[in-house]
Amino acid sequence: MGKILAGKTSDIPQGKMVKVESEGKAILVANVDGNYFAMDDICTHKGANLSGGTLEDSTVTCPWHGSTWDCKTGKLVTFATQLRDLASYKVLVESDSVFVET
Numbered sequence: 001m002g003k004i005l006a007g008k009t010s011d012i013p014q015g016k017m018v019k020v021e022s023e024g025k026a027i028l029v030a031n032v033d034g035n036y037f038a039m040d041d042i043c044t045h046k047g048a049n050l051s052g053g054t055l056e057d058s059t060v061t062c063p064w065h066g067s068t069w070d071c072k073t074g075k076l077v078t079f080a081t082q083l084r085d086l087a088s089y090k091v092l093v094e095s096d097s098v099f100v101e102t
């Protein structure tokens with residue numbers, strides 16, 4: 001298990017999400033009402049980067065075909081077919097830095 005720096009809190013303002021990379025894995029970090037959440041960034045449908053989609057409350061919408069995901073849990077919210085859920089990760093805020101535990 002590792003701990004990677006996602007950025008400063010000011011890099012991830014409320015309602016925004018960023019992509020961070022760790023050991024070849026892409027992870028999305030989102031700020032929902034001042035709380036940070038992390039899950040895999042790659043949509044399990046056809047592989048879009050979810051961080052390129054939109055964030056509304058805790059719901060991330062895939063930019064390619066519109067699946068929706070809860071960034072608090074990594075679970076699929078809606079799509080036409082069942083998709084494999086995404087891994088979610090613990091986020092730590094230390095001082096003004098945001099870390100993801102992988």
Ligand code: FES
Nearest residue numbers: 043045046062065
């Ligand atoms: S790649 Fe995300 S819904 Fe198709």
